[in-house]
Amino acid sequence: MNMSEEDVQQKLRDLFSDERLGAGSTLNPETIVAGARRRRRRRQLMQTTSGMAAAIVMVGGGLTVFTIHGKDGNAAFPGDQLTMGAASSSLVRPGPGSVEPPMSSSVAPPPEQTSAPPPSTVSDGPAKPPKSTAASRPPTQGKVTTGALLTSAGFGKLRLGMSESEAEAAAGPLRAKEARGACTYGYAEGAAVPGPASVSLTEAEGITVINPAGTVHTPEGIGVGSTEADILAAYPGSTKNGGAYVAPVSAVSAYRIFVAKDGSAVSILLTSLNQDCQFS
Numbered sequence: 001m002n003m004s005e006e007d008v009q010q011k012l013r014d015l016f017s018d019e020r021l022g023a024g025s026t027l028n029p030e031t032i033v034a035g036a037r038r039r040r041r042r043r044q045l046m047q048t049t050s051g052m053a054a055a056i057v058m059v060g061g062g063l064t065v066f067t068i069h070g071k072d073g074n075a076a077f078p079g080d081q082l083t084m085g086a087a088s089s090s091l092v093r094p095g096p097g098s099v100e101p102p103m104s105s106s107v108a109p110p111p112e113q114t115s116a117p118p119p120s121t122v123s124d125g126p127a128k129p130p131k132s133t134a135a136s137r138p139p140t141q142g143k144v145t146t147g148a149l150l151t152s153a154g155f156g157k158l159r160l161g162m163s164e165s166e167a168e169a170a171a172g173p174l175r176a177k178e179a180r181g182a183c184t185y186g187y188a189e190g191a192a193v194p195g196p197a198s199v200s201l202t203e204a205e206g207i208t209v210i211n212p213a214g215t216v217h218t219p220e221g222i223g224v225g226s227t228e229a230d231i232l233a234a235y236p237g238s239t240k241n242g243g244a245y246v247a248p249v250s251a252v253s254a255y256r257i258f259v260a261k262d263g264s265a266v267s268i269l270l271t272s273l274n275q276d277c278q279f280s
Helices: 005-016 029-063 164-171 228-234
Strands: 075-077 175-180 183-188 197-202 206-212 239-241 244-248 253-259 265-272
Touching (some): 164 206
Antiparallel strands (some): 183 197, 239 244
């Protein structure tokens, strides 16, 4: 027998109004009925939610195993191609007797092939400056004309190859004469020479070295202050020997041009090409 809420409320009023309970009027039948109603709705909501969750699980599991069949018994939609939501139109295959949509007649042209640039053959190293075609030489100073003239033959009246007696007859007695081994060294000065000069001589070859003490220059314009470029330009066959250039000027003689660290000429003497005496 089901009782309505009004009947339940009336029964509760009669029960609570019974003086034997001693509860008085503190209990409200409407409050009790409202609480019972809320508990019943909560139970119904929980039952509904549980049922929906179970249905979703069953539907999800069933979609992976069942297959929709067409009229001819062939599978139209395999279960593994169905997804929750709308089915993709690309999965639909035309049934028997239906005409497939024609393929597009326009074929996409193949992609244009671009040729890759040829590999570079240039080295990755730093760029080197181009080599100069002109020979690098220090700047020239020009011809020097200061000082006495020293020629390829001699100095004043002194000549290479003169014997000791010939030298003293031309320039006077040699001063500070000294013999060392096969060589004799002396000092000549006076009107016969442009300036004082020391000489070296042997009995067999005569004078082999004339070394002026003052500033001199050569007929080619080489003198004190001339650069290495000047020397090489005036005497292309010159060779450097220690701190001096040996510049052949005849078949038997050469200038010995001493240079400073910067390459400028500081002194010049005249020597025989083949001689063993020191440069006095």
